[in-house]
Structure formats: C-alpha cells, structure tokens
Amino acid sequence: RGCNLTACSSKYVLSQMHPMWQGPLVVPGGDRQSPIDIVVRKSIFDSKLKPLVTKYDPHTCQQIWNNGYSFLVEYDDTTDKSTLQGGPMEDKFRLCQFHFHWGETNAWGSEHTVDKKLFPAELHLVHWNSDKYSLFEEAVMEDNGLAVIGVFLKVGKRHEGLQKLVDALPAIRHKNSVVEFNRFDPGCLLPTNTDDYWTYHGSLTTPPLTESVTWMIMKQHIEVSHEQLAVFRSLLFTSAEEDMQKSMVNNFRVQQPLRGRAVRSSFN
Ligand SMILES: NS(=O)(=O)c1ccc(CCCCO)cc1
Numbered sequence: 567r568g569c570n571l572t573a574c575s576s577k578y579v580l581s582q583m584h585p586m587w588q589g590p591l592v593v594p595g596g597d598r599q600s601p602i603d604i605v606v607r608k609s610i611f612d613s614k615l616k617p618l619v620t621k622y623d624p625h626t627c628q629q630i631w632n633n634g635y636s637f638l639v640e641y642d643d644t645t646d647k648s649t650l651q652g653g654p655m656e657d658k659f660r661l662c663q664f665h666f667h668w669g670e671t672n673a674w675g676s677e678h679t680v681d682k683k684l685f686p687a688e689l690h691l692v693h694w695n696s697d698k699y700s701l702f703e704e705a706v707m708e709d710n711g712l713a714v715i716g717v718f719l720k721v722g723k724r725h726e727g728l729q730k731l732v733d734a735l736p737a738i739r740h741k742n743s744v745v746e747f748n749r750f751d752p753g754c755l756l757p758t759n760t761d762d763y764w765t766y767h768g769s770l771t772t773p774p775l776t777e778s779v780t781w782m783i784m785k786q787h788i789e790v791s792h793e794q795l796a797v798f799r800s801l802l803f804t805s806a807e808e809d810m811q812k813s814m815v816n817n818f819r820v821q822q823p824l825r826g827r828a829v830r831s832s833f834n
C-alpha cells in the first residue's frame with residue numbers, strides 16, 4: 567500500500583523545491599505548455615514575422631496588487647486604448663496586465679531560458695485578442711486568445727522607469743493587498759529593440775495553464791539594479807493574517823517539453 571519510500575520522498579522533495587507552486591507541474595495531455603528553453607540554433611528565421619507595434623496609454627493603468635504569486639499591474643481593458651499588434655499576429659490585442667517572475671538570488675528566476683541561460687527575472691506583458699473576443703476570460707480559453715511579451719531582466723544599472731513601481735511595492739507586501747496606481751507607461755519596460763524576438767505557441771505558466779498563448783520573447787534584455795530586485799524579494803506570498811510569512815521568491819514554473827513545436831525568430 568502507498569508509494570515506496572523513494573517515490574514518496576521524491577514527491578515530497580519536489581513539493582519542497584517548488585513550495586509555492588500550486589497546481590500540476592505537468593499538465594496531462596498538454597502538448598504546448600510553457601515555459602521552455604529556447605535553443606537558438608534550432609529556431610527558424612521567418613521573414614514574414616513583423617515588428618511588434620505597441621500603443622500603450624499610461625492613463626489606462628488602474629492598480630497594482632499582490633495576488634499571492636506575483637504582483638500585477640492592471641490596466642483598463644474595456645477599450646482598445648493600450649494595444650499590441652504586429653509580430654506573428656493578425657489580430658489586435660489589448661493589454662490587461664503585466665507582472666514578473668524572479669528568483670531568491672540573481673542566479674535564477676526567469677521562466678524561459680536561451681540556450682539554458684537563466685536570467686534573474688522575467689517580465690510578462692499580457693494581452694488578449696479583442697478582435698475575436700470581448701473579455702479576457704473568454705480569450706484565455708482559446709488557441710489564439712492571448713499574446714504575452716516576455717522580457718528578460720539582468721542586474722546592472724538602475725531602471726528609472728521601474729522605480730515608480732518599486733516604490734509602490736511596500737504597500738502591497740502581503741497577498742491580496744492592492745494599491746491605486748495610475749499613469750504608468752509599460753512601454754518604458756520594453757527594450758530599445760523590440761524587432762528581434764522568438765515566438766512560439768504555448769500556455770499560461772500558472773493555473774489555469776491554458777494553451778492559449780502566442781509567446782514573443784524579446785532577444786534584448788532590460789537592466790535593473792540589484793536593489794530594485796531586492797524589493798521584489800521583499801514581497802510576501804502570504805497574507806497579513808497568516809502566521810508563517812513566506813518571501814515571494816522563485817515564483818517561476820519548471821520548464822516544459824517542446825513536443826516538436828517550432829520556435830521562430832524574427833531575426834537572422
Ligand atoms: N505567467 S503568464 O504570463 O503565463 C500568465 C498570464 C496571465 C495569467 C492569468 C490567468 C487568469 C485566468 O483567469 C496567468 C499566467
């Protein structure tokens with residue numbers, strides 16, 4: 567009866583390694599899960615891939631909150647005010663939120679990797695297909711419903727645009743805390759070159775893990791300071807009521823099998 571010791575211990579160890587990961591590490595039957603390692607020499611240049619066109623209105627920024635897994639900056643997506651077009655997509659997509667994933671040290675933290683290279687953190691700008699659907703909740707269930715831009719963060723000089731966001735984090739230290747946040751231009755978090763990216767069909771990297779995401783991973787990273795990342799790590803997974811406070815770190819998913827998917831590049 568029950569599993570043998572090793573199986574139990576390995577299951578126990580796994581859960582310890584990903585203490586905050588809720589939900590299955592591998593989705594049964596999932597053949598387009600995220601994140602993945604981008605093997606540069608296996609990516610395929612596609613000259614039909616267009617540059618990304620982002621038109622973000624800073625006034626559509628509404629709030630920043632701690633959802634117990636990351637912190638989200640949410641935008642008013644009831645109109646086409648902050649949009650993403652171009653890239654591999656035919657349709658127009660609306661920005662609904664952006665968030666980050668990071669590690670407990672600068673040695674790891676990103677969800678995607680490039681030839682196995684890990685970055686200390688990764689930014690995700692989440693958009694949904696407003697040409698085909700009328701709500702994010704609808705789009706999240708559809709093959710072509712979502713488009714997420716991934717940007718790698720490296721530790722270096724201080725990112726002036728990010729600082730406004732960093733200064734708001736102490737107010738949302740605990741899970742479910744929210745603070746009003748307006749007039750933030752997410753465009754300031756994009757690298758100078760957004761023409762060079764890798765793209766593939768994948769999934770959300772947290773539950774519901776739906777396979778509805780067209781991923782565009784930027785080749786060029788942005789730089790943030792060690793101190794700015796340290797403030798990310800000062801956030802807590804836990805709510806104010808809980809007695810065991812847990813630092814919000816290592817909120818990334820383990821990498822998923824490619825299952826024969828092609829990763830295309832917009833550059834040679
Ligand atoms: N790390 S990610 O960019 O893949 C991502 C984006 C958005 C969600 C929100 C799902 C809410 C479903 O109602 C979850 C994960």
Ligand SMILES: [Zn+2]
Pocket residue numbers: 665666667690771
């Ligand atoms: Zn994410």
